[in-house]
Amino acid sequence: MSKWPDDDVILYDGVCVFCSRWVRFVATRDVARRFRFTAIQSAYGTRLAQAFGIDPNDPDTNAVVHGGIAYFKSDAALTVLSALPGWRWTRGFFAVPKPLRDAVYSLVAKNRYRIFGKYEECFVPDADMRARVME
Incomplete structure (x- = not known):
């Protein structure tokens, strides 16, 4: 895990x-x-x-900086989910061994364009969400 000065930032593939x-x-x-x-x-x-x-040209994970620490793959997804109201129950998935969680995450990540598609350009958020986007 790495340090980063901005907190609660989610890094994602904008064309996915x-x-x-x-x-x-x-x-x-x-x-x-x-x-x-x-x-x-x-x-x-x-x-x-x-x-x-x-x-950045071939991302294999999203990431989240939370509490000043960067989390990747399944840790990133579960860290975000468990911080959302009504989703704390997802913390239970941290009990699943990380190699197993990350294997499932990597399988989806590797095939995400084929399964879900790809935008020609980064998706543009609506005005309300735009204030939360860091560019």
Whole structure:
């Protein structure tokens, strides 16, 4: 896990349909507006990805900076989910061995474009969510 100065930032693949839906899912349920978002294709997102050793041209994970620590793969998804109101129960999945959780995560990540599709350009958030996007 790595340190980063900004907190509660979700790094995602902005051209991935599944990843963009994940961001909308989180934004809708994050009533406290705690999380902010950055597409890996943005200048800020690219810097963040490179700082964490993620290839911005071929990302294999999303990431979240929470409590000043960067989490990746299944840890990132569960960290975000368990912070959302009504989703604390997902903390129970941390009991599943990390190699197993990450294997499932990696299988979906590897096939995400084929299964869910890909946008030509980064998805553009609506005006309400735009204030939470870091570019």
